[in-house]
Amino acid sequence: MRAARRPTAAVTAALALALLGAGLAAGLRDASGESTAPGPVTLTLDRPAPDLVGSTLDGSRFDLTDYRGSVVVINVWASWCAPCRTELPLLAGAARTWSADGVVVVGLNVRDSAEAAQALLDEAEATNLITVADPTGAVAVSWGVRGVPETFVIDRSGRLRLWAQGIIDAVWLRERLGPMVQP
Amino acid sequence: MTGGRRWPLTLIGLIAVGLLIAAGLQDTLTFYRTPSETSSVAVGDRVRVGGTVVPGSVVREGDVIRFRLTDGVRDVVVQQRIDIPGRLREGQQAVVEGVLDGRGVLHADTVMSKHNNTYEPPPGGTTYEPPPGGNTYEPPPGGEQPGPGAVR
Amino acid sequence: MIGPAGRMALALSLVTAVTATLLWARVALLRGSIGLARTATWICLVSTGAAGVLLDLALVTLDFRLRYVADNGGRDVPLYFRVTSLWAALDGSLLLWLVIVAACSAVVASARRRSTVWPWAMTVLSGVTVFFCAVAYFAANPFDPVAVPPADGPGPNPLLREHPAMGLHPPILYSGYVGLVVPFAYAVSALIAGRADRAAALALRRWTLVAWTLLTLGITLGAWWSYAVLGWGGYWAWDPVENASLLPWLTATATLHTLLVRRPGHPLWTWPIVLAAGSFLLVLLGTFLTRSGIVTSVHAFTASPLGPLLLGFFLLATALVGALMLWRLPHFGDGRRSGLGIVSRAMALHAQAVLMVVVAVVVVTGTLVPVLLRATRSAEVTVGPAYFNRAAVPVVLMAVLLMGVAPFLRSGRPLRQFIPSAIAALLTIGAVGLLAPPSSVLALVTFGAAAFVLAGLARAAFASPRPVRLGALVAHAGVALLAVGVAASSAFAATTERRLGVGESTDIDGVTIQVLAIDRKQDATGMRVAVRTAVTDHAGPAVISEPNLRYYPGHDLTVSIPAIRVGLTRDIYTTVLAVAEDGTSATVRLTVNPLVGLVWVGGFLVALGGALSLYRRRRVPAPAPEPVLVNPP
Numbered sequence: 001m002r003a004a005r006r007p008t009a010a011v012t013a014a015l016a017l018a019l020l021g022a023g024l025a026a027g028l029r030d031a032s033g034e035s036t037a038p039g040p041v042t043l044t045l046d047r048p049a050p051d052l053v054g055s056t057l058d059g060s061r062f063d064l065t066d067y068r069g070s071v072v073v074i075n076v077w078a079s080w081c082a083p084c085r086t087e088l089p090l091l092a093g094a095a096r097t098w099s100a101d102g103v104v105v106v107g108l109n110v111r112d113s114a115e116a117a118q119a120l121l122d123e124a125e126a127t128n129l130i131t132v133a134d135p136t137g138a139v140a141v142s143w144g145v146r147g148v149p150e151t152f153v154i155d156r157s158g159r160l161r162l163w164a165q166g167i168i169d170a171v172w173l174r175e176r177l178g179p180m181v182q183p
Numbered sequence: 184m185t186g187g188r189r190w191p192l193t194l195i196g197l198i199a200v201g202l203l204i205a206a207g208l209q210d211t212l213t214f215y216r217t218p219s220e221t222s223s224v225a226v227g228d229r230v231r232v233g234g235t236v237v238p239g240s241v242v243r244e245g246d247v248i249r250f251r252l253t254d255g256v257r258d259v260v261v262q263q264r265i266d267i268p269g270r271l272r273e274g275q276q277a278v279v280e281g282v283l284d285g286r287g288v289l290h291a292d293t294v295m296s297k298h299n300n301t302y303e304p305p306p307g308g309t310t311y312e313p314p315p316g317g318n319t320y321e322p323p324p325g326g327e328q329p330g331p332g333a334v335r
Numbered sequence: 336m337i338g339p340a341g342r343m344a345l346a347l348s349l350v351t352a353v354t355a356t357l358l359w360a361r362v363a364l365l366r367g368s369i370g371l372a373r374t375a376t377w378i379c380l381v382s383t384g385a386a387g388v389l390l391d392l393a394l395v396t397l398d399f400r401l402r403y404v405a406d407n408g409g410r411d412v413p414l415y416f417r418v419t420s421l422w423a424a425l426d427g428s429l430l431l432w433l434v435i436v437a438a439c440s441a442v443v444a445s446a447r448r449r450s451t452v453w454p455w456a457m458t459v460l461s462g463v464t465v466f467f468c469a470v471a472y473f474a475a476n477p478f479d480p481v482a483v484p485p486a487d488g489p490g491p492n493p494l495l496r497e498h499p500a501m502g503l504h505p506p507i508l509y510s511g512y513v514g515l516v517v518p519f520a521y522a523v524s525a526l527i528a529g530r531a532d533r534a535a536a537l538a539l540r541r542w543t544l545v546a547w548t549l550l551t552l553g554i555t556l557g558a559w560w561s562y563a564v565l566g567w568g569g570y571w572a573w574d575p576v577e578n579a580s581l582l583p584w585l586t587a588t589a590t591l592h593t594l595l596v597r598r599p600g601h602p603l604w605t606w607p608i609v610l611a612a613g614s615f616l617l618v619l620l621g622t623f624l625t626r627s628g629i630v631t632s633v634h635a636f637t638a639s640p641l642g643p644l645l646l647g648f649f650l651l652a653t654a655l656v657g658a659l660m661l662w663r664l665p666h667f668g669d670g671r672r673s674g675l676g677i678v679s680r681a682m683a684l685h686a687q688a689v690l691m692v693v694v695a696v697v698v699v700t701g702t703l704v705p706v707l708l709r710a711t712r713s714a715e716v717t718v719g720p721a722y723f724n725r726a727a728v729p730v731v732l733m734a735v736l737l738m739g740v741a742p743f744l745r746s747g748r749p750l751r752q753f754i755p756s757a758i759a760a761l762l763t764i765g766a767v768g769l770l771a772p773p774s775s776v777l778a779l780v781t782f783g784a785a786a787f788v789l790a791g792l793a794r795a796a797f798a799s800p801r802p803v804r805l806g807a808l809v810a811h812a813g814v815a816l817l818a819v820g821v822a823a824s825s826a827f828a829a830t831t832e833r834r835l836g837v838g839e840s841t842d843i844d845g846v847t848i849q850v851l852a853i854d855r856k857q858d859a860t861g862m863r864v865a866v867r868t869a870v871t872d873h874a875g876p877a878v879i880s881e882p883n884l885r886y887y888p889g890h891d892l893t894v895s896i897p898a899i900r901v902g903l904t905r906d907i908y909t910t911v912l913a914v915a916e917d918g919t920s921a922t923v924r925l926t927v928n929p930l931v932g933l934v935w936v937g938g939f940l941v942a943l944g945g946a947l948s949l950y951r952r953r954r955v956p957a958p959a960p961e962p963v964l965v966n967p968p
Binding site for chain 2: 697704722
């Protein structure tokens with residue numbers, strides 16, 4: 001009797017395990033397909049950067065074309081945007097860390113008052129950032145910005161390479177910007 | 184093993200456990216829906232809905248907070264008694280759980296996020312499309328006045 | 336410097352683990368040199384330990400060149416939490432896993448009293464070590480470098496640096512969880528050899544007891560951590576990760592009960608072999624569930640490439656063990672000489688094991704249903720606490736009642752023995768039902784069941800000779816207290832949520848809370864809003880209680896840290912849910928949790944019971960009397 005039962009038991013057990021395995025594997029595939037990579041929606045582009053000419057918060061003139069040869073990170077922000085507050089210290093840190101590698105971080109302050117913007121920069125200890133004022137949002141419109149925060153990266157030859165929509169984080173800076181800084 | 188005498192008992196035990204599990208699962212499952220799929224949800228059923236919080240839709244009235252969740256196709260109005268800190272950001276993904284009323288309003292009691300701060304996107308949810316002409320900058324509501332608005 | 340050294344240490348671990356497996360297999364098959372194999376096992380422990388120390392050193396000295404440190408280190412993190420960051424994320428926690436497996440192997444390799452199947456057990460242990468070495472080296476290497484080291488990191492997840500229990504809960508839980516590998520190794524070695532001697536049975540019992548005690552302690556600490564940090568007022572949410580730790584606990588409990596059927600040192604038989612092997616398979620399943628991103632949970636880590644690896648290992652191990660069982664289990668007896676009496680100690684122990692397994696089946700089903708339904712693409716669902724409360728709690732109650740019966744089954748005339756316990760139970764139900772009727776009947780029944788158990792245990796404690804060992808007595812009392820704590824805190828908890836301006840107050844159950852001030856502070860790690868409140872319990876003196884809302888920009892995460900006034904009979908638990916933008920009002924949740932402290936007390940008593948059994952087991956190897964079969968009344 002035992003001899004007759006054991007093959008049946010073996011087949012049943014093997015089938016059950018195979019089914020469980022298949023189910024878990026399928027669930028796993030779906031799980032990994034659904035989870036977004038952390039960080040913002042990032043578009044990879046390769047086209048000439050639009051013009052960015054304007055005056056900075058401290059009154060001096062800014063022209064993007066002067067920065068050919070550097071990797072320029074343009075962060076679109078406003079003092080009324082909560083996520084931007086978290087981004088600015090990070091960007092200020094990145095600017096300090098990577099300035100020797102030829103990275104320039106430029107803030108594009110849209111639809112904001114100069115006082116509020118300056119106050120946030122002071123609070124975030126991000127006064128080392130070059131900040132271009134765009135009180136009407138005209139520059140942002142010409143760049144295709146849909147909201148804040150957004151971040152653009154222009155390579156050393158002046159071409160627009162990355163466009164991040166949403167909050168960038170340390171991982172993004174390391175994994176997306178890092179490779180562009182490497183010579 | 185005295186298998187001959189024992190197997191009926193084992194079978195009864197297995198059936199009992201199966202029944203226990205089946206009974207337990209009755210009405211305790213919470214289905215996950217996208218805002219588009221909420222139209223097929225019966226009134227009073229508990230449901231979990233994931234989507235993007237529509238920018239500008241968050242309204243606070245006393246202890247009640249109301250906002251819209253979208254999957255890019257349809258919106259669902261969510262109403263909730265208490266604002267869980269940091270869980271609700273305009274333009275970000277949120278997963279809420281609650282009960283739908285007859286007017287299509289979801290009365291939520293929980294807003295969820297994961298530890299690592301990556302929210303669950305709705306299955307088959309929105310994919311971000313770059314603006315076609317690149318000319319669709321939305322100013323914050325209130326025109327010239329700076330204020331909390333089109334925050335992504 | 337640390338990066339290459341760590342990678343080398345892990346590589347050395349992998350090589351020595353492979354070598355050790357081959358050497359132990361040679362010992363098992365050809366009677367090769369034990370010394371050589373043991374040396375390989377020890378070198379493996381030393382190198383994995385070195386890898387762990389190096390990673391912690393990197394976290395403490397903030398070597399941001401390592402990916403793990405770049406993701407989890409931070410300049411603002413205090414030293415203590417830098418050290419605990421070792422297990423704050425996926426790769427580091429797998430390294431801890433590995434260190435524990437390697438440590439278990441080394442300890443078993445040095446065993447003085449050896450079973451004939453011991454070389455096989457060492458082969459199995461080394462094989463498991465090989466797999467986790469390979470995972471740590473190839474798939475989740477925490478020593479991987481980053482292209483451009485950041486100047487500062489975000490620090491570990493904020494929730495993991497709010498409570499000192501973070502230094503205890505994960506290592507203890509892991510030690511128990513992973514420690515179940517040793518009973519597994521002995522069970523599998525018995526299956527491979529087709530026989531098992533006294534020494535194998537003793538080792539299996541001792542290691543199950545050690546792992547079970549640590550697991551109990553770890554789960555209890557986890558519940559306490561969850562209560563004190565997560566701010567939702569509960570301690571157990573039937574979250575997949577919590578379930579993953581509970582499942583092997585249940586089967587390990589079952590293993591311990593079946594082991595009591597025969598006197599210590601009886602050669603192994605079917606039940607403990609199946610349960611000990613199954614416990615570790617559940618550990619592997621749990622590791623897969625929690626480390627692959629397949630389940631959504633507050634504790635789970637994000638999707639990782641580890642999923643297929645861990646799933647593959649779980650399936651392979653299950654298939655191998657299953658095949659061995661089909662082949663070899665008929666060689667083992669079922670642990671008794673004659674038929675079981677319906678009312679006998681052996682029957683009660685078996686029934687208890689069956690109930691534990693049933694609870695495990697219920698829990699594993701509830702955990703896997705969402706995954707399997709998603710796999711068939713039929714629906715995206717979650718299984719809430721309602722399922723577990725409905726399907727698992729009644730079975731647990733049956734187990735508690737059985738626990739109250741068990742102490743008396745060794746001596747004769749059981750029916751009369753139960754009368755005092757039954758009276759205590761009925762009195763409790765009557766008293767609670769009349770004085771403070773709880774919202775659910777289940778809670779009332781739980782109080783009765785707990786009274787039944789405690790009355791029985793009290794009588795057993797003073798009986799001479801004592802029918803229960805001290806360890807079992809303490810552990811069972813712990814379970815009863817735990818049940819009371821769970822039932823009382825869920826049935827009698829009262830909660831209120833109100834938006835309060837400064838000076839305003841709200842009350843519930845005789846507890847009044849008044850908001851005195853709302854302070855916003857900016858510190859190094861982020862924003863903090865402290866709501867200073869005065870809590871008055873009945874007419875007593877007002878006590879200052881200060882729940883917090885903390886914002887961590889590095890993770891864009893807000894954490895609500897509760898303020899808990901721990902009382903003898905009830906906790907007063909306050910949390911801040913939100914603060915108005917202008918800082919003039921805050922939404923506060925006030926919860927009164929009666930007897931919730933019994934949950935931790937009970938949990939610790941259960942663990943203490945395990946530790947006591949361990950102690951006595953070693954000192955008194957005197958054979959216990961054979962189970963007395965009692966005729967049905």
